[in-house]
Amino acid sequence: xxxxxxxxxxxxxxxxxxxxxxxxxxxxxxxxxxxxxxxxxxxxxxxxxxxxxxxxxxxxxxxxxxxxxxxxxxxxxxxxxxxxxxxxxxxxxxxxxxxxxxxxxxxxxxxxxxxxxxxxxxxxxxxxxxxxxxxxxxxxxxxxxxxxxxxxxxxxxxxxxxxxxxxxxxxxxxxxxxxxxxxxxxxxxxxxxxxxxxxxxxxxxxxxxxxxxxxxxxxxxxxxxxxxxxxxxxxxxxxxxxxxxxxxxxxxxxxxxxxxxxxxxxxxxxxxxxxxxxxxxxxxxxxxxxxx
Ligand code: C2E
Ligand code: MG
Ligand code: MG
Ligand code: MG
Numbered sequence: 001x002x003x004x005x006x007x008x009x010x011x012x013x014x015x016x017x018x019x020x021x022x023x024x025x026x027x028x029x030x031x032x033x034x035x036x037x038x039x040x041x042x043x044x045x046x047x048x049x050x051x052x053x054x055x056x057x058x059x060x061x062x063x064x065x066x067x068x069x070x071x072x073x074x075x076x077x078x079x080x081x082x083x084x085x086x087x088x089x090x091x092x093x094x095x096x097x098x099x100x101x102x103x104x105x106x107x108x109x110x111x112x113x114x115x116x117x118x119x120x121x122x123x124x125x126x127x128x129x130x131x132x133x134x135x136x137x138x139x140x141x142x143x144x145x146x147x148x149x150x151x152x153x154x155x156x157x158x159x160x161x162x163x164x165x166x167x168x169x170x171x172x173x174x175x176x177x178x179x180x181x182x183x184x185x186x187x188x189x190x191x192x193x194x195x196x197x198x199x200x201x202x203x204x205x206x207x208x209x210x211x212x213x214x215x216x217x218x219x220x221x222x223x224x225x226x227x228x229x230x231x232x233x234x235x236x237x238x239x240x241x242x243x244x245x246x247x248x249x250x251x252x253x254x255x256x257x258x259x260x261x262x263x264x265x266x267x268x269x270x271x272x273x274x275x276x277x278x279x280x281x282x283x284x285x286x287x288x289x290x291x292x
Pocket of ligand 4: 203
């Protein structure tokens with residue numbers, strides 16, 4: 001389209017691209033400094049057991065506290081860090097810090113939670129990844145079965161043999177693996193059967209309109225039924241209103257995560273949260289799309 005509009009458009013695109021590129025170069029340098037100076041921090045979001053309302057696990061989510069720009073969300077810098085390879089250093093820090101925080105929390109008399117850590121594709125595919133996990137478990141003393149790694153379906157779909165090798169090694173070590181953002185890519189349910197994983201996290205895009213969109217509701221039901229058939233647990237993320245909670249509970253979803261229960265919070269606030277969040281409610285009126 002730009003081509004048809006002639007030379008000026010190209011020119012304009014050129015400027016746009018170079019602005020974008022210089023922004024990237026700048027952020028890349030700033031990320032380098034952030035890694036050096038330790039400008040990252042972790043927030044934790046509780047994951048609620050749909051049957052009991054108990055919180056037995058949390059997801060660690062990285063934040064970048066930029067000295068001038070303030071808090072920068074991972075959606076803005078993780079994709080770039082993935083491109084530049086800086087995600088490897090950031091990811092190593094996240095893994096170490098999350099296990100350290102949880103060990104600390106438990107040592108201080110807090111609950112023994114399971115912690116879920118997001119692992120980027122590049123990090124997962126690196127030759128030293130298993131050694132990295134091992135080293136973190138050793139240095140923090142955190143039990144392997146209280147660590148869960150969240151990987152996106154893309155990681156498992158490409159380079160499959162090697163990915164399955166790594167998954168098997170993790171399983172042997174006792175580390176759990178969940179597929180994050182399930183349904184947002186191209187993974188088939190059939191494919192799930194071959195993977196040594198323990199959980200599926202339904203992508204937020206299916207949850208946000210689940211009570212109004214019959215197609216999404218049907219997909220969610222299909223994933224839950226199939227996952228259970230394969231012995232996997234299902235987490236729904238992005239639950240914001242009680243109607244979504246109710247709907248997912250009716251569909252036998254195992255675990256619930258979202259702003260309705262709690263936003264991601266710093267460790268010291270996590271300890272303030274009740275470890276039973278929003279006990280299951282069966283009394284809410286439910287509006288469900290017709291035809292289901
Ligand atoms: P994700 O792993 O799917 O994490 C869930 C995201 O949904 C988080 O965004 C969380 O704050 C948000 N969320 C949770 N409940 C709700 C809700 O009820 N409503 C809405 N609107 N959002 C909700 P966040 O923290 O901005 O992270 C975004 C993404 O960045 C994550 O998606 C993950 O892909 C990536 N990310 C975050 N931390 C890390 C990390 O340490 N390493 C890597 N590799 N990626 C990370
Ligand atoms: Mg995640
Ligand atoms: Mg997710
Ligand atoms: Mg997501």
